[in-house]
Amino acid sequence: QVQLQESGPGLVKPSETLSLTCAVSGYSISSGYYWGWIRQPPGKGLEWIGSIYHSGSTYYNPSLKSRVTISVDTSKNQFSLKLSSVTAADTAVYYCARHTLRLSNWFDPWGQGTLVTVSS
Amino acid sequence: QSVLTQPPSVSAAPGQKVTISCSGSSSNIGNNYVSWYQQLPGTAPKLLIYDNNKRPSGIPDRFSGSKSGTSATLGITGLQTGDEADYYCGTWDSSLSAGQVFGGGTKLTVL
Numbered sequence: 529q530v531q532l533q534e535s536g537p538g539l540v541k542p543s544e545t546l547s548l549t550c551a552v553s554g555y556s557i558s559s560g561y562y563w564g565w566i567r568q569p570p571g572k573g574l575e576w577i578g579s580i581y582h583s584g585s586t587y588y589n590p591s592l593k594s595r596v597t598i599s600v601d602t603s604k605n606q607f608s609l610k611l612s613s614v615t616a617a618d619t620a621v622y623y624c625a626r627h628t629l630r631l632s633n634w635f636d637p638w639g640q641g642t643l644v645t646v647s648s
Numbered sequence: 649q650s651v652l653t654q655p656p657s658v659s660a661a662p663g664q665k666v667t668i669s670c671s672g673s674s675s676n677i678g679n680n681y682v683s684w685y686q687q688l689p690g691t692a693p694k695l696l697i698y699d700n701n702k703r704p705s706g707i708p709d710r711f712s713g714s715k716s717g718t719s720a721t722l723g724i725t726g727l728q729t730g731d732e733a734d735y736y737c738g739t740w741d742s743s744l745s746a747g748q749v750f751g752g753g754t755k756l757t758v759l
Contacts, residue, residue: 564748573736573750573751573752573753574693575750576748576749576750579748587748588747590746590747591745623692627748631681632681633680633683633738633740635683635685635738636695636698636704637695638692638694639692640692
């Protein structure tokens with residue numbers, strides 16, 4: 529079955545860039561679907577960050593768009609997130625998920641999530 | 649402040665039925681499909697309902713979804729203690745600030 533696994537530093541300093549990668553197994557990213565990033569601050573709700581198609585086409589959350597870059601590497605079957613100029617408000621569990629988009633929309637499956645703390 | 653409005657909490661006894669509402673607008677729920685997610689404590693969200701009322705394989709028929717106008721509802725019958733979780737609705741917002749949006753989440757307590 530399709531599985532996603534996030535990886536990256538668990539601690540990032542303020543003003544620096546947060547970088548995460550999501551490795552996909554059991555499905556080829558090139559076969560279709562969008563692939564998304566969602567985050568959840570401690571004790572709070574879900575916030576969509578953005579999603580990317582295997583062609584590189586992207587959708588970003590307008591509130592984060594100026595700081596976000598999502599890229600895809602089909603050769604490694606993975607996609608990545610970069611969030612620049614981070615502050616403590618970016619501390620959250622970051623999830624990656626397969627995103628059905630166009631005509632319908634849902635996220636399934638999800639990775640287990642990775643906690644990223646922004647602190648000096 | 650979430651684009652989609654959910655009650656912060658609901659509760660019911662084991663075996664009973666509960667509904668969770670999700671209110672939006674014409675730019676999101678009114679013109680797009682709704683999905684629902686269950687997040688058990690300490691775990692990643694899991695898809696419960698997609699396309700307003702469809703259940704993925706493996707999701708019991710105790711869970712149901714519906715949509716009317718700019719609101720959607722998740723129903724859970726035959727409540728079990730294992731259903732205690734946070735539940736989120738989600739949809740696409742087609743306004744100028746287009747994107748995927750979620751409700752603020754509803755904490756279900758099975759008394």
